[in-house]
Amino acid sequence: MSDQPAAAEPGRLTTREAAGRLGVKPETVYAYVSRGQLSSRRAPGGRGSTFDAAEVEALAARGARREPPLSGSDLAFRTGVTLIDPDAGHYYFRGVDATELAGRYGYEEVAEWLWTGTLRPGVRFTAPPEALEAGRRAAGALPVHSTAMDRLRAAAVAASAADPLRFDLSPDAVLRTARALIPALVGSLPAEGARDADADRLAQRLWRRLTAHEPDEGSLAVLEAALVLLIDHDLAASTLATRVAASARAHPYAVVSAGLGALEGPLHGAASGLAHRMLAEVLERGGAAPVVADHLRSGRRVPGLGHRLYRGEDPRAGALFALLDRVPAAGPALAAARDVVATTARHTDLYANVDLALAVLSVASGMRAEAGEALFAVARTAGWIAHALEEYAERPLRLRPRGQYTGPQPAQPLP
Missing domain, CATH: 1.10.1660.10 (Multidrug-efflux Transporter Regulator; Chain: A; Domain 2)
Structure with missing residues (x-):
């Protein structure tokens, strides 16, 4: 070693x-x-x-x-990354309240601590020039209508091709890859604002890719906190996909690509875009009632409300709303979100989730509807790496469930 x-x-x-x-x-x-x-x-x-x-x-x-074996299937994972307490409405990274971490440290500091157990104040992630250039060229070659997620997925593949040592799965090599890949993903997105400086935090670089608006201190604090809060949330669909890939000993770029693919579903990372469009419509129509009524009439779920794990408000939403309260420019969008929650509460017992909070940030900051999904993807990459490190230490190919066949019984005639 x-x-x-x-x-x-x-x-x-x-x-x-x-x-x-x-x-x-x-x-x-x-x-x-x-x-x-x-x-x-x-x-x-x-x-x-x-x-x-x-x-x-x-x-x-x-x-x-x-260690005693887990009861039941191998699909019940041991993990030391995230603990969710749905009754109390809290979740924890390595036993520490995630909302407290988001209020104290930046994304890169929390990611480094989550991976290594060591807090490195002021740590900055930088991408090697070859990975950054490969990602930008791949993302830039896509059609003009391509989404941020299209660009992130292309950049992950391109950065992988630029790294001949990507198959080294030793912990130090995986961590080097992670520290380079995350800023390469951010750097692959087209810049909307001023050029990056070497000392910039990842949140500052990401902001310039999501909006041309100059960030005030409060808005940047919301973005930084959102990145921390979204690092991990136990075995969500995208995280499960990354663990399956890591179980097959896929390299970290391929692990992240698996997560990006699962994240793009409308019920996962893309949900914040639906909430963004809803909030924009609420502001345009002057109130939540007609917008919520349209959703209920058509049988559609009201975006940004409810979470299968929490009985009350998503703690990530609560933490971000508290920060957004300090941003004057977020006032109208935040009031619209609260109007949606109050209006829907007359019909069903649902509370705000993190997608609604991301929508407030994106609407208030002049970001595109897809911005929340891109933010989610960048943030969650650190969590996927943490889970990959755990899975690389497990027995290879253990995630092989057995299918329950429901097709025609043999022997059928040759078609």
């Missing part, structure tokens, strides 16, 4: 030493970090990670290799 320092600090172990003490492969040590069972710290000189010897001994005493 190339991540081993010459010697660990007193009381700390290198990755190889920790793996030897636990009797596992080095990759599994990183899986314990991703599950929150071990904490890590970058080694002096920035080469690899070190681990607290006492923590490693305690984990070894608990029998790290002797």
